[in-house]
Amino acid sequence: MELFLRYVRENWADLLVFTGQHIMMVLIGLLLALVVGIPLGILASRNRVSARIILTLANIIQVFPSLALLVLLMVVFGLGTTTVVAGLFLYSLLPVIRNTYVGLTQVDKSIMEAGKGVGMSPLQIMLNVQLPLALPFMLTGIRIAAVIAIGVATIAPLVGGDGLGREIYSGINMNNSARLYAGAIPAAILALLADFALERLQNGTRVAGR
Amino acid sequence: MIRFENVRKIYDDGFEALKKINLEIKEGELTVLIGPSGCGKSTLMKHINRLNNPTSGKIFIRGKDISSIDPTQLRRSIGYVIQNVGLFPHMNIARNVAVVPKLLKWDKENTAHKVDELLRMVNLDPDVYRYRYPSELSGGQQQRIGVIRALAADPDVILLDEPFSALDPISREQLQDELIRLQQELKKTIVFVTHDMDEAIKIADTIVLMKSGEIVQTGSPEHILRHPANEFVTSFIGKKHLTTDTLDPGLTVDDVMSVNPVTASPERGMAAAIQFMERHRVDSLIIVGKKRELLGYVSVFNVLKGYRHEDSRLGDIMKPFVHVVESGSSVALALTLMNEHGLPYVPVVRDGHLVGLVTRGSVVRHMAEIYNPDDMSLEELTAEAEKLKEETPLEPAEEEEEEEGGEHA
Numbered sequence A: 001m002e003l004f005l006r007y008v009r010e011n012w013a014d015l016l017v018f019t020g021q022h023i024m025m026v027l028i029g030l031l032l033a034l035v036v037g038i039p040l041g042i043l044a045s046r047n048r049v050s051a052r053i054i055l056t057l058a059n060i061i062q063v064f065p066s067l068a069l070l071v072l073l074m075v076v077f078g079l080g081t082t083t084v085v086a087g088l089f090l091y092s093l094l095p096v097i098r099n100t101y102v103g104l105t106q107v108d109k110s111i112m113e114a115g116k117g118v119g120m121s122p123l124q125i126m127l128n129v130q131l132p133l134a135l136p137f138m139l140t141g142i143r144i145a146a147v148i149a150i151g152v153a154t155i156a157p158l159v160g161g162d163g164l165g166r167e168i169y170s171g172i173n174m175n176n177s178a179r180l181y182a183g184a185i186p187a188a189i190l191a192l193l194a195d196f197a198l199e200r201l202q203n204g205t206r207v208a209g210r
Numbered sequence B: 001m002i003r004f005e006n007v008r009k010i011y012d013d014g015f016e017a018l019k020k021i022n023l024e025i026k027e028g029e030l031t032v033l034i035g036p037s038g039c040g041k042s043t044l045m046k047h048i049n050r051l052n053n054p055t056s057g058k059i060f061i062r063g064k065d066i067s068s069i070d071p072t073q074l075r076r077s078i079g080y081v082i083q084n085v086g087l088f089p090h091m092n093i094a095r096n097v098a099v100v101p102k103l104l105k106w107d108k109e110n111t112a113h114k115v116d117e118l119l120r121m122v123n124l125d126p127d128v129y130r131y132r133y134p135s136e137l138s139g140g141q142q143q144r145i146g147v148i149r150a151l152a153a154d155p156d157v158i159l160l161d162e163p164f165s166a167l168d169p170i171s172r173e174q175l176q177d178e179l180i181r182l183q184q185e186l187k188k189t190i191v192f193v194t195h196d197m198d199e200a201i202k203i204a205d206t207i208v209l210m211k212s213g214e215i216v217q218t219g220s221p222e223h224i225l226r227h228p229a230n231e232f233v234t235s236f237i238g239k240k241h242l243t244t245d246t247l248d249p250g251l252t253v254d255d256v257m258s259v260n261p262v263t264a265s266p267e268r269g270m271a272a273a274i275q276f277m278e279r280h281r282v283d284s285l286i287i288v289g290k291k292r293e294l295l296g297y298v299s300v301f302n303v304l305k306g307y308r309h310e311d312s313r314l315g316d317i318m319k320p321f322v323h324v325v326e327s328g329s330s331v332a333l334a335l336t337l338m339n340e341h342g343l344p345y346v347p348v349v350r351d352g353h354l355v356g357l358v359t360r361g362s363v364v365r366h367m368a369e370i371y372n373p374d375d376m377s378l379e380e381l382t383a384e385a386e387k388l389k390e391e392t393p394l395e396p397a398e399e400e401e402e403e404e405g406g407e408h409a
Ligand SMILES: Nc1ncnc2c1ncn2[C@@H]1O[C@H](COP(=O)(O)OP(=O)(O)O)[C@@H](O)[C@H]1O
Pocket: B011, B012, B013, B015, B017, B035, B036, B037, B038, B039, B040, B041, B042, B043, B044
């Protein structure tokens, strides 16, 4: 414990950089997942066939072991952060797509018909009715995706990436538990914080909507 | 105003929901579409704002074929209210009401003004309700918001699809009254779907009665009640709505008369008569002989006039009946007599002997018993009887006679 504290005191600047890298990788991966996943979720909600295809594909990606996926991506992108971000993106995709899809399809048909009945165009129904009502579900998806991504990002160094994983693997390699903790504890805290913050956000939208 | 010409609707699954509908909905009227569940009321109504499009046939609004109008544009010019869930749960009341003005790009100030005006119109304080969410309102309040949302952009035509059917009876009555009031104020063309005949009779100018995709009968509530087109209409109207016009012709006075009227013998004196009337709370007595032969009647005024003479008897001051009905005559005959001569009651006689009394109250009571033992509460019945009594001050009060078995003095 003393060792750990001393290590942190002496290396806090490096740790901060690792944490920053970690967050950046997760954010970029997540953002890409939102940009791609939300439209795919919307597409899936439009009809049965598209739902089957999109959800099945996203599921297949998800069942790949994370290390195997990263190694496969490394073949394409080479060693480095790009591979990690691509992996995080793919891993976040399913929760985003699935929750967008569920959120959109659970909206009461009669509320959508009311929107149609008052003269909204299909786009206006999507923007003014369906998406706002699906928001709490979509936030659940983002929350799950964020927590998974923060975890998966710790294996980044294996494919040449940065982040808190560096400390963890160095700690393992050098049999230095202080170092290992210095990587693992901030990663765990990050995951908890993300979970907590997104839950708050989610509750906020729920209160406004009900 | 709105005209359906040979409109047929076959859904994608091959179901023929509308069969050659021809219908004219008049401007400024409240037209009610009614019929059993699944008969195509909603289907028909949704053709007006193009939520449905006809398989064949045409629909015109003000002479214009609506298939040539852009559906979203058309819908913004027509108010639409649906059963309970029509409000957007994620929008506050002001935003819900302002949905159509916003789609029509009204400026903010105008819109806010209109929202407040409409809220006040249905007795909801804008300052209290503007920022509430639908789930924070009662069912009745939500449905009021549904109605004013449909009114917000001042459409000429408003469609309401079973808007009140999920409400409790009291809220429903209130909203029906408000709708009638709004209709009288605003003179909109309203199309209203319901499956509740009471509701239709209460609010409709014109009722359109449907059955399995066809219109069975169209007309005012009065017309449909009096002249149901066929057996189906009669059964759908329900027995309780039948008026005296449609009284079973076989019904006789014996079926409806009260058999224990308050009677007195001609030998009675004035003081005794007054006491007797007071006890039974009646204002006239029927005078019968020892074998219940009908002799005449006295009213309380006659009695008071004769009171001065201590030895006068009821027999001296009584008046003979001009109109009586024979036992076995039709109820219609008795009612006609009462109506034409303004009589509070007519005695029923057999061979000159009194067997009963037909009063308006006794007819009402009889009909109520036959037609709706469950539907009308005792209070309603009593209220009905009271009303009739006020109209006919000379009628013997019959609650008494039931208790005391029609005493004879
Ligand atoms: N979209 C649809 N596809 C197929 N059949 C439908 C559709 N909508 C309604 N129907 C059928 O058409 C009939 C009339 O429906 P509807 O107009 O909703 O009846 P109502 O409003 O009188 O209860 C019903 O038998 C219903 O099942």
